[in-house]
Amino acid sequence: MRQPAAPWTALITLALLGASESVRAEPCATYRVAHYAQGLLFFRDEQGREAGVDADVARELARRTGCNLVEVLESRVRIWGQFRHGALDITLSAVPSPEREQLAELVPYLKGRSFVVTRGALAAELPNADSFVAASQLRVAVVKTYLYGAKIDGWLGQLRAQRRVEEMADFAAAARLFEAGRVDAIVVNPLSYPALLKLVKPTESLHLPPWGQGDKTVVCLALSRTRVSDQDRRRIRMALNDMIRDGTMEAITKRYVGASTAHDLVYDGKTE
Template identity: 40%
Template sequence: MFKHLLVCGLLLCPLGAVRAGPAECGDIALAYYELGALYYRGPDGHWTGIDKDVVDELARRTGCRFQTTLESRVRIWSQLASGKLDMSVSGIATPEREKFAQFIPYFKTRNYLLLEGTLPPEAATPEGFLAQASYKVAVVKSFRHGGDYDIWIDKLRAQGRVHEAADFRAVVRLLKIGRVQAILALPTSWVPMLRQEALSDKVRVLDWSPRNSVPHGLVLARARIPEPIAGRLVKAIQAMHDDGTLLAIFRRHIGAELASELLID
């Protein structure tokens, strides 16, 4: 499955203008976004996370020089689409995004619903939540959640029951102050969040889509990353998967129990 995803990422998205030859990778402008265990400040104040460790390892293996910035997810997608940014991380492919970017998957995961703990049992199903007009959900603007979740969110959005926030921190705040009754989050987000915000005993974590793991990948702007460099990154990610480096990175940031769920078979 892992090799199939990588090959499909290349075939679906033919690349545009070449800025560097196959012998040299050169500088690549890459934007991170802050989110849970993917990219966060450690106790020492330095930035760390799954995405940073993956990019650092890619730099070591490929010789590419990544010039990194921290941006909002909304600005990242806008800059990738307009040709102002070379690359980003942990993105989900959609037909619209594949028009301007290709994706190199390096982990898979799925969203869980975090439900306000005081709600009645009937709220713990998608249909039960929809049936109560006063219930609202908060999501990060521009995020895709995969499978049935996006259909469910669209139904709520049509009723004016979706709050869209700029980042995950703002989404969590909406839940804490009672503006919404549920949020969607990946394990890479909700595991550290429940601990940091002392919410473990105040929310229910519901797995509404257990078979809906969604690949997340490096996002390469078609018009800015040449095919030889894309191929080099594909080979490096494959090698990191095969030699256990990716699994070790996942364990470092979310623990051994959940790490194996992120690994693409």
């Protein structure tokens, strides 16, 4: 006949269950989230308030997880330098690379293509990417350390070898360089292109050459593997995925780019 469990066995079981519940109920920590200025991803509005898709995503993640997310503005160079030195917790709008995947857990939330913009006057002279490379006087502006996808990054590699790429700290600086006529092309994405349109003269014709369309890439939330605990990474990852599933991510993006574009930009598990 089976003997009833000893009182001490039941007490140990209850204690273990209590410890498990305690771990699950442990509040999320405080983390520093670094943004970078990039078109409609992150900017200051007319009242000087921080706004943009990434700003709204960070605040919604804080609300859902209970994490204290302290937002700061940094350059792309400083952001990934700090990740390498174990001095930063989280950033958004990270394009994956093997090095970054070693430093951080990358959770996709947007997708899209980068593309090259030139002046309309150059359209007839540039039938393909090689024609731009062959025209040694032409230059292009990019955001330093930004990854644009294999196709565009390969093209930029050829131009970098000829010292024809202006590497700027942020998109606003790159756009100003293009607006001033100091470069002949700039690489943008769907969320930075509207910012470029606000800068250029209304009479200036822009050209989006077919050869300048990049590969589809994903845009990720980056969570430091050394500074953000496993439990909090899981908590934040689940909240971000829930935001995609329940339509919140699309609603956030829609505020800035409209319904049709927002639907195309939200990550759906596909890149093609």
